[in-house]
Amino acid sequence: MSGDSWAVSVDVQEASTACSQLDFLKKVDPCLPAGIRGTDINGNIEPQTDVSLGGGAPSDLAEQSLLNKLIRRSLVRNRNQVEVLQRDPSSPLFSVKTFEELRLKPELLRGVYCLGFNRPSRIQENALPMMLAQPPQNLIAQSQSGTGKTAAFSLAMLSHVNPENHWTQCLCIAPTYELALQIGQVMEQMGKFCPEVTLTYAVRGNRMERGVRLQQHVVIGTPGTLLDWCSKYRIIDPKLISMFVLDEADVMIATQGHRDQSIRIHRLLPKECQMLLFSATFEDSVWGFAEKVVPDPNIIRLRREEETLDTIKQFYILCSEEEEKFSALCDLYGGLTVAQAMIFCRTRNTASWLAGRLTEEGHQVALLSGELTVEQRADVIQRFRTGKEKVLVTTNVCSRGIDVEQVTLVVNFDLPVDMEGNADNETYLHRIGRTGRFGRRGFAVNMVDSDHSMELIRQIERHFNRSISRLDPGSLQEMERLIS
Numbered sequence: 030m031s032g033d034s035w036a037v038s039v040d041v042q043e044a045s046t047a048c049s050q051l052d053f054l055k056k057v058d059p060c061l062p063a064g065i066r067g068t069d070i071n072g073n074i075e076p077q078t079d080v081s082l083g084g085g086a087p088s089d090l091a092e093q094s095l096l097n098k099l100i101r102r103s104l105v106r107n108r109n110q111v112e113v114l115q116r117d118p119s120s121p122l123f124s125v126k127t128f129e130e131l132r133l134k135p136e137l138l139r140g141v142y143c144l145g146f147n148r149p150s151r152i153q154e155n156a157l158p159m160m161l162a163q164p165p166q167n168l169i170a171q172s173q174s175g176t177g178k179t180a181a182f183s184l185a186m187l188s189h190v191n192p193e194n195h196w197t198q199c200l201c202i203a204p205t206y207e208l209a210l211q212i213g214q215v216m217e218q219m220g221k222f223c224p225e226v227t228l229t230y231a232v233r234g235n236r237m238e239r240g241v242r243l244q245q246h247v248v249i250g251t252p253g254t255l256l257d258w259c260s261k262y263r264i265i266d267p268k269l270i271s272m273f274v275l276d277e278a279d280v281m282i283a284t285q286g287h288r289d290q291s292i293r294i295h296r297l298l299p300k301e302c303q304m305l306l307f308s309a310t311f312e313d314s315v316w317g318f319a320e321k322v323v324p325d326p327n328i329i330r331l332r333r334e335e336e337t338l339d340t341i342k343q344f345y346i347l348c349s350e351e352e353e354k355f356s357a358l359c360d361l362y363g364g365l366t367v368a369q370a371m372i373f374c375r376t377r378n379t380a381s382w383l384a385g386r387l388t389e390e391g392h393q394v395a396l397l398s399g400e401l402t403v404e405q406r407a408d409v410i411q412r413f414r415t416g417k418e419k420v421l422v423t424t425n426v427c428s429r430g431i432d433v434e435q436v437t438l439v440v441n442f443d444l445p446v447d448m449e450g451n452a453d454n455e456t457y458l459h460r461i462g463r464t465g466r467f468g469r470r471g472f473a474v475n476m477v478d479s480d481h482s483m484e485l486i487r488q489i490e491r492h493f494n495r496s497i498s499r500l501d502p503g504s505l506q507e508m509e510r511l512i513s
């Protein structure tokens with residue numbers, strides 16, 4: 030949707046708000062269980078647009094993001110240069126190499142160090158001085174997940190609040206209830222020596238006393254509930270908001286309701302309110318949205334590091350059918366467990382079958398399967414990362430977007446194909462590009478069980494202009510030696 034049609038769609042919706050709310054209440058089936066729709070602070074049933082994890086693509090994105098947050102223990106390393114586009118190019122560009130340079134309150138600095146942050150991350154070096162500058166500056170920041178964005182705006186909000194003013198000063202929007210809680214946790218940890226700064230969550234189920242203005246300085250929530258709190262129930266005075274943070278803009282705009290609700294909240298805020306928007310990706314649609322909600326922005330971008338096959342040795346093993354693929358894998362097992370390995374299957378069924386067979390053979394494997402909840406998936410990945418299991422069997426869908434840095438070996442039990450049955454080079458690169466990171470050696474082994482899969486190997490070789498050598502069982506020991 031173009032930038033203009035955003036505004037038009039919001040206008041149309043705003044014009045019809047009064048009657049649509051009435052209509053909505055009339056239309057709601059009184060017999061519908063409240064749990065399905067959720068209830069607002071007065072016990073009314075909320076519009077469905079605020080139900081965040083309902084299946085489909087947007088919730089997949091939100092789940093992936095949550096999963097990444099749950100499993101992440103440290104910063105994602107990125108050696109690219111940060112690109113900065115200043116609103117006023119003539120003003121000096123400040124970047125900091127230490128947290129001290131930011132002149133934070135000592136209690137806040139203590140909180141930052143307590144989290145184990147010794148120095149600002151690459152994106153924080155530039156974003157923090159901009160966010161803390163006087164007069165306030167607007168910012169759009171994009172960098173991949175794990176590079177320190179949440180920590181950056183949490184610090185900015187904690188530093189921004191004047192605890193002597195007992196009203197809400199910062200609003201922070203997240204795409205889902207769970208993601209809102211994650212942000213709050215970071216703020217609570219970082220602000221643990223600043224108990225005078227308070228926060229609450231504008232999420233489904235958090236009932237507030239009716240008609241009483243909130244005193245909490247920071248409110249983090251999903252767009253529907255936040256909009257209600259600002260406009261319908263007036264427990265937040267939007268005119269007193271001086272910092273507005275929009276996190277995960279790419280996930281947000283994937284949900285039509287969230288996007289429009291965010292724009293409506295934005296329209297309630299005073300012109301001088303500082304607007305900060307964060308996103309992991311930056312397609313045109315995100316940009317169109319960002320321009321709507323962040324006027325005159327400074328822009329910071331940290332491009333994702335390119336995945337490369339330069340440090341990865343690629344092999345294939347010829348097998349006649351599935352069973353032979355399985356025994357080749359068992360032969361490889363010694364090599365697999367020396368380091369850590371991920372095995373990719375085409376379908377969930379194959380992945381479950383394979384994990385079951387390997388377990389029957391007495392091997393210890395973890396299975397990352399689509400049937401698991403986000404928390405269970407996070408647990409599986411966590412066990413794998415800490416080395417409790419050395420081998421992770423998964424499908425492509427399950428592992429998309431997850432970075433597990435220490436993987437040395439990737440096995441394509443099934444080669445990735447696109448809709449036409451040709452080699453899916455991008456997925457191949459993404460799967461095996463996770464090995465051999467940061468100059469380490471990586472290995473990829475492809476199981477070839479048909480003429481078609483041999484043809485896929487040839488296509489991949491041509492595409493990347495890299496040869497993939499045949500590995501016969503006799504070379505397995507040699508491979509084990511290489512990996513260890």
Ligand SMILES: Nc1ncnc2c1ncn2[C@@H]1O[C@H](COP(=O)(O)OP(=O)(O)OP(=O)(O)O)[C@@H](O)[C@H]1O
Pocket residue numbers: 094097098101102103104105144145146147148149150153172173174175176177178179180181309
């Ligand atoms: N300056 C820092 N030094 C060390 N670790 C940091 C620093 N800043 C953030 N981290 C840690 O790095 C990890 C990623 O940070 P953060 O969640 O802020 O990134 P993000 O870009 O917001 O990612 P996502 O969008 O997935 O939340 C977290 O574990 C966080 O505690």
